[in-house]
Amino acid sequence: GAVVSQHPSRVICKSGTSVKIECRSLDFQATTMFWYRQFPKKSLMLMATSNEGSKATYEQGVEKDKFLINHASLTLSTLTVTSAHPEDSSFYICSASPARGRGDTEAFFGQGTRLTVV
Amino acid sequence: AQSVTQLGSHVSVSEGALVLLRCNYSSSVPPYLFWYVQYPNQGLQLLLKYTTGATLVKGINGFEAEFKKSETSFHLTKPSAHMSDAAEYFCAVSDPQAGTALIFGKGTTLSVSS
Numbered sequence: 001g002a003v004v005s006q007h008p009s010r011v012i013c014k015s016g017t018s019v020k021i022e023c024r025s026l027d028f029q030a031t032t033m034f035w036y037r038q039f040p041k042k043s044l045m046l047m048a049t050s051n052e053g054s055k056a057t058y059e060q061g062v063e064k065d066k067f068l069i070n071h072a073s074l075t076l077s078t079l080t081v082t083s084a085h086p087e088d089s090s091f092y093i094c095s096a097s098p099a100r101g102r103g104d105t106e107a108f109f110g111q112g113t114r115l116t117v118v
Numbered sequence: 119a120q121s122v123t124q125l126g127s128h129v130s131v132s133e134g135a136l137v138l139l140r141c142n143y144s145s146s147v148p149p150y151l152f153w154y155v156q157y158p159n160q161g162l163q164l165l166l167k168y169t170t171g172a173t174l175v176k177g178i179n180g181f182e183a184e185f186k187k188s189e190t191s192f193h194l195t196k197p198s199a200h201m202s203d204a205a206e207y208f209c210a211v212s213d214p215q216a217g218t219a220l221i222f223g224k225g226t227t228l229s230v231s232s
Contacts, residue, residue: 006161034219043208043224044162049217093161097218107218109154109162 002028004096006110013084013117021079021113023094029074030096034107035067038091050077084117091115120145120211124223132231137196139226141183141209144190151192152210152220153183162208168192169214179203204230 003026036044050056050071058064068080095107125140154162166177173185210220
């Protein structure tokens, strides 16, 4: 199957700083990428959908100024958590889809990033 | 709108026993349905998916699931549990008209005892 690489796998940052997480599709072009957040013992929550070359679409309740998403190329999307606070600590997972639009059947997931804000 | 309900946040079985993880969905359109497995601090691995066609879907590691439209269910089964099956399992639904964004259930933790 297709490979999606997420980096870093773990990061610890100080409160008030910003952290960038990268999501790369290694062997396919990803026109669409998704960012999810997973709280402890909770399900994955879709945060936003990013399409290459256009602005991300954020789910209701997700602060777009706090969680900046850039999908500048067909193989790379980044999520930047700005002015991080301890409540932003979570497991963030990206997924990438090789096709755009209707009829897509599968997106491929990265390994996830454990963010801890101290 | 779509939603997924996984009945039972925690299921415990003995090694060799039948595994049954329940998933019910709600969707206003014919959905695509997925089961994923997650090991601690790792991403998601696709076990199987239903899109169209045969309603009994076979996946990796001996898992299978059956799409039952009348019951709006997509339960995951495995005839004989292995210790290595202990993990978190997520059922998910997507709208075929809206790409591959997934709506996940809350997950079921499977424990396997020897």
